[in-house]
Amino acid sequence: MTTSARNxxxxxxVFRERRTAGATFYxxxxxxxxxxxxxxxxxxxxxxxxxxVLVHGIGVSSRYFQPLAAELARFGTVWVIDLPGxxxxxxxxxxxxxADHARVVASFLRESEIENPVLVGHSMGTQIVxxxxxxxxxxxxxIVLIGPTMQPKARTLWRAAARLMRDVLVEPPRANWVVxxxxxxxxxIPYYLRQLPHLLTDPLEERLPLVQAKALVVRGHRDGIAPPxxxxxxxxxxxxxxxxxxxxxxxxxxxxxxxxxxLIHDFAA
Numbered sequence: 001m002t003t004s005a006r007n008x009x010x011x012x013x014v015f016r017e018r019r020t021a022g023a024t025f026y027x028x029x030x031x032x033x034x035x036x037x038x039x040x041x042x043x044x045x046x047x048x049x050x051x052x053v054l055v056h057g058i059g060v061s062s063r064y065f066q067p068l069a070a071e072l073a074r075f076g077t078v079w080v081i082d083l084p085g086x087x088x089x090x091x092x093x094x095x096x097x098x099a100d101h102a103r104v105v106a107s108f109l110r111e112s113e114i115e116n117p118v119l120v121g122h123s124m125g126t127q128i129v130x131x132x133x134x135x136x137x138x139x140x141x142x143i144v145l146i147g148p149t150m151q152p153k154a155r156t157l158w159r160a161a162a163r164l165m166r167d168v169l170v171e172p173p174r175a176n177w178v179v180x181x182x183x184x185x186x187x188x189i190p191y192y193l194r195q196l197p198h199l200l201t202d203p204l205e206e207r208l209p210l211v212q213a214k215a216l217v218v219r220g221h222r223d224g225i226a227p228p229x230x231x232x233x234x235x236x237x238x239x240x241x242x243x244x245x246x247x248x249x250x251x252x253x254x255x256x257x258x259x260x261x262x263l264i265h266d267f268a269a
Contacts, residue, residue, distance in 0.1 A: 020066045020067075020069075020070055023042050023045060023069065023070035023073045024042070024043060025040045025041060025042045025043075025066075025069070025078075025080075026040070026041050026043075027039070027040050027041075027088070028041070029089075030108050030111070030112075032103065032104040032107040032108065033104075034092065034094075035084040035092055035096060035100065035104045036084060036089055036090050036092070037081055037082060037083060037084060037089050037104055037105070037108060038062075038081070038082040038087060038088040038089045039079055039080070039081055039082075039108065040062055040066075040069070040079070040080040040081075040082075041077065041078070041079055042069045042070065042072070042073040042077065042078035042079075042080070043073065043077060044073055044074075044075070044076050044077050045073045045074050046074045046075065047075075048075070048076040048077060049075050049076050049265075049268065049269065050075065050076045050116070050117065050118050050142075050268045051076055051077045051078070051079065051114050051115075051116075051117035051118070052069075052072045052075075052076055052077070052078045052079070052117060052118045052120060052264070052268075053078075053079045053081065053105070053109065053114070053117045053118070053119050053120065054068065054069060054078065054079070054080045054081065054120045054121075054122075054125075055081055055083070055101075055105060055119070055120065055121045055122070055125035055128050055129055056081070056082070056083065056086065056087075056122060056123075056124075056125050057121075057122050057123025057124040057125050057147075057149070058123065058124040058192065058195055058196065058199055059086075059179070059182060059183040059187050059192045059195075060086065060087075060178075060179055060182040060183065060187070061082050061086050061087025061088070061182045061186055061187070062080040062081060062082050062087055063087065063178050063182060064122075064175065064178050064179065064182075064251055064253070064254045065080050065122070065253060065254075066080065067253070067254055067257035068120075068253040068254070068257040068260055068261055070257070071257045071258055071260075071261035072261050072264065072265070074261075075261075075265045075268070076268075079114065079117070081105060081108070083096075083101050083104075083105075083128075084096050084100075084101065084104060085187065085191050085195070086182075086186065086187050087182065087186050087187075088186075091188075091191060095191075095194035095195060095198065096195075096198075097198045098124075098127050098128055098131055098198050098199070098202045099131060099135075101128045102128050102131035102132045102135060105128060105132060106132050106135070106136050106139060109139060116139075116140055116141060116142075117139075117140055118140065118142045118143070118144060118264065118267075118268045119132060119133065119139070119140050119142070119143045119144070119213075120143075120144040120146065120264060121143070121144070121145055121146065121148075122146040122147055122251070122253060123146075123147050123148070123149050123225065123226075123250070124149055124199050125146075126145040126146065126147070126148040126149065126204070127148075127149065127199065127202050127204055129143050129144075129145065130143065130145065130204060130207060130208065130211060131207065133211045133212070133213045134207045134210045134211055137212045137213070140213055141212075141213050141214060142213055142214050142215075142216075142267065142268055143211070143213045143214075143215050143216075144215070144216045144217075144218065144264055144267065145215060145216070145217045145218070145234065146217075146218045146219075146252065146253055146260070147218070147219060147220065147223050147225060147226040147250045147251070147252065148204070148217065148226050148230070148231065148234055149199060149204075149225060149226065150163075150199070150200070150225065150226070150230075151205075151227075151229075151230040151233070152203075152205070155200040155201070156200070157196070157200070160196070160199075160200065163224050163225045164225065166224040167223070167224040167225050167249060167250045170222045170224065170249045171249045171250065171251060171255075172249075172255060175249070175251050175254050175255060178254070179251065204234075205233070205234070205237055208234060208237035208238050209237050209238070209239065211238050211239065212239070213240075214240045214241070214267075215235075215238045215240065215241035215242075216241070216242060216244065216263065216264065216267040217231050217234055217235050217241060217242070217243045217244070218243075218244050218245075218246060218252065218253075218260060218263060219231045219243070219244075219245050219246070219252070220245070220246055220247070220248035220249045220250055220251075220252035220255070220256075221245050221246070221247050221248065222247075222248065222249045223248075223249055223250045223252070224249070224250065225250045226250065228245075231243055242267075244263050246259050246260055246263070247259075
């Protein structure tokens with residue numbers, strides 16, 4: 001039995017089975033050096049074509065990815081990650097950088113023998129996914145950047161906060177409930193404030209020309225955090241990228257998981 005098969009068997013035998021949107025998933029903890037992540041695995045509900053790995057943004061957790069994970073499970077195994085200090089993952093008592101988060105995710109993929117997955121990042125998760133693609137190009141040949149943060153002129157505390165507040169006004173109540181409860185009770189404001197400088201000082205645009213993987217950039221048409229001109233600039237910086245718009249706000253993978261999953265599946269194929 002391979003390491004990956006042993007890990008998957010352990011997930012099913014040790015951890016309680018859960019369901020969401022008609023899909024089954026299993027939860028486990030993985031440790032890399034001094035950082036721990038919680039991983040939800042959605043087994044495929046059809047013919048598996050690719051593995052998909054979903055990486056969330058700042059303050060939130062894997063919960064807002066679950067509707068998309070349930071849809072993508074029609075096409076392959078889906079792995080949804082709670083980064084260190086977020087969601088169900090324990091507080092690391094430090095402040096991991098973007099590079100630290102990228103290392104722990106890459107370590108999980110390597111140790112679990114997950115070969116050539118489609119890496120999907122949302123918001124700050126796009127910074128982590130792009131970092132993996134540059135630092136470890138052998139990891140994947142496809143990345144998806146949903147609602148990427150944040151163009152240089154907006155990388156200040158007050159401008160970032162203003163954009164977040166504008167976005168809250170257009171998100172549906174159910175999405176706001178998931179996001180706000182994650183921010184307040186599962187991440188916590190102190191940890192969020194420790195993490196925010198890493199997001200704001202990360203020069204995403206400088207590494208995008210080094211991305212060797214094909215890229216899909218997705219934006220909700222009412223996204224107040226990732227404006228269209230920023231998404232178009234990202235596409236222009238990546239050697240092989242395309243841009244798609246889905247009707248919805250910043251958390252478009254939560255508000256329209258069906259259309260978002262279709263785009264990702266077509267792109268993966």
